Amino acid sequence: MNANQTMVKMILDRWHAMLGQFETALNSLSDEQLQHEISPGKNRGIYLLGHLIAVHDDMIAKLDFGKALYPELEAPFITSPDKAVAELPSAASLRAKWTELHTLLNGKINSLQPEEWFQKHTVVSAEDFAKEPHRNKLNIVNTRTNHLSYHLGQFILIQ
Secondary structure: OOHHHHHHHHHHHHHHHHHHHHHHHHHOOOOOHHHOEOOOOOOEHHHHHHHHHHHHHHHHHHOOOOOOOOHHHHHHHHHOOOOOOOOOOOHHHHHHHHHHHHHHHHHHHHHOOHHHHHOEOOOOOHHHHHHOOOOEHHHHHHHHHHHHHHHHHHHHOOO
16 A cells, blocks of 8 residues: 555545544434534534535535535525524434435545545646645545534534
């Protein structure tokens, strides 16, 4: 295994592990518990779940895997703070979207060859990528893993 293969393996292993930890936390909470705030005046669990789905859904386009499955989640979960939107999708529907999204996303992630991870993602121009080759597909997964880790820490506080 060369250095690039090792780097890809380390980052993807961490992605899958973090998803597993989040799913364990999610499955330990009832739909009612997801309505609770992390702490008084802070985000609710349902908002964090929707936010993570919207962010991970955006990875499909950024990684050039196709179009987002749930573009309708961007407004309530990315551009708006919690409680700014009167009606959110149900916890049950968000749980189903989480599963469907990650089945598709992980299938695509697992199909890429190590060298493909070092190609540019769709948000960076070819000119900028030539100057900044770290703006690649692997970096998208790395930053989203860190983002998931941050929100997992918040999510655990609901329990």
